[in-house]
Amino acid sequence: MSVLSTAELERLLAEDTPFGDLTTDSLDIGGRPGRICFAARSAMVVAGIDEAKSLLNLAGVRAQVNVHSGQEVEAGATILTGEGEAGSLHRVWKVAQTLMEIWSGVASATRELARAARVGRPDIMIACTRKNVPGTKAMAVAAVKAGGGVMHRLGLSETVLVFPQHRAFRPRDGFAELARALRSRAPEKKLTVEVVTIEEGAAAAEAGFDVIQAEKFRPGEIAELVARIDQMTPRPVVAAAGGINPDNAAGYARAGADVLVTSWPFTAKPVDVVVTIEPR
Secondary structure, rough: OOOOOOOHHHHHHHOOOOOOOOHHHOOOOOOOOEEEEEOOOOOOOOOOOHHHHHHHHOOOOOEEEEEOOOOEEEOOOOOEEEEEHHHHHHHHHHHHHHHHHHHHHHHHHHHHHHHHOOOOOOOOEEEEOOOOOOOOOOOOOHHHHHHHOOOOOOOOOOOOOHHHHHHHOOOOOHHHHHHHHHHHHHHOEEEEEEEEOHHHHHHHHHHOOEEEEEHHHHHHHHHHHHHHHHHOOOOOOOEEOOOOOOOOOOHHHHHHOOOOOHHHHHHOOOOOOEEEEOOO
């Protein structure tokens, strides 16, 4: 099922053809029957497939999905096909292709990062930040999930995460005072705090924070923090954040981090989806 509404999908189509398709109309081929095929040029994790199918349907193309979101396919695999009039095929072609290329890129990168991290710890989780391109959150979340990750935060409204930038406005309060204030105002929420030193991490754990987000720690510093708090009951979750990528993910996992917090997949290069259109 598409995570975008019909209105949002229609807006994407309208953006590309606000006043019709000048080329197709000028060639007078819009009413001729045709077929469109989307295929993977290289191995990829598929995302955006449901939205692409919905776009085809909205454009008047009868679509057939060959794979599902989150499925890993090999080069040459057929992803999506459709039949309809040439005008409809050309109208939907680039919008559907681009949507799948961008978000399959994010899904593939998430899967790559997860595999790299699980060399160091098989049960570690990749949690992506909210630093996606503004306005694309629904697709970003779906792509991360397709790649096997989870969202670190969906936004400011549903999670408690204290940054040093928050603490600057309460300079007299230590971690214990902050935790008490948060528990009184948000008693059902887990409390997360970002720290920049091992001492801060240990102090925040002692104060009762549920998640210690270690910002730009080296793997050795993660290991030291974990050693400092490992005997606590319950032991806070340690989230390594800042600069996480496939080259260092296993090191952070081996060091004892429970979660790797990253925006790296959102910088992924789009994958290449090959499109063919031919008469039927």
